[in-house]
């Protein structure tokens with residue numbers, strides 16, 4: 417196994433994308449049918465893991481998008497005063513092919529997703545990461561520090577959140593100057 421992470425390019429054909437099987441029907445069929453059109457329309461951005469030892473086989477992925485979270489959903493986390501609609505990043509989909517599970521590949525994708533979120537926060541604001549977790553994946557996200565927003569909903573897909581402040585992010589204090597030249 418020689419796995420590499422890259423930005424998903426909808427213009428490319430990925431070996432094994434149509435056979436991808438993460439043992440979750442909705443997520444696997446998303447990869448087969450909807451990943452390419454969704455990225456083409458810029459509805460989300462995807463990062464993929466490919467295995468160079470297997471003709472760059474598609475072995476895992478996540479998609480991320482901007483999101484506005486209703487502040488009422490965050491009330492149990494006691495994060496102080498926030499706007500009614502708070503900007504955040506949303507992890508939309510995540511999956512690892514069944515042949516590659518249990519090798520920390522999903523953790524590696526999540527670390528990358530948090531790095532992407534930090535960079536989004538720097539450029540245009542993002543209070544944290546929101547996701548809807550499959551009941552069987554709750555423990556995976558809890559290990560990464562995500563908190564359940566509505567315990568009563570389990571075992572349905574459950575909303576989870578990780579505030580940016582909890583991963584040691586500080587807003588930049590760098591001063592950015594840009595000169596504007598006028599012709600007249």
Ligand SMILES: CC(C)(COP(=O)(O)OP(=O)(O)OC[C@H]1O[C@@H](n2cnc3c(N)ncnc32)[C@H](O)[C@@H]1OP(=O)(O)O)[C@@H](O)C(=O)NCCC(=O)NCCS
Nearest residue numbers: 438440511512517518519520521522523549550552555556
């Ligand atoms: C959930 C999923 C992404 C995990 O992928 P993976 O590559 O096997 O996970 P990792 O090897 O990176 O696991 C990292 C840690 O989380 C734990 N973990 C993995 N899956 C878990 C789960 N479902 N529940 C609880 N803990 C889990 C691992 O034991 C490991 O713990 P450790 O660091 O103490 O050893 C994968 O099983 C999958 O694709 N599932 C189907 C799709 C899905 O449910 N996606 C999430 C939808 S919201």
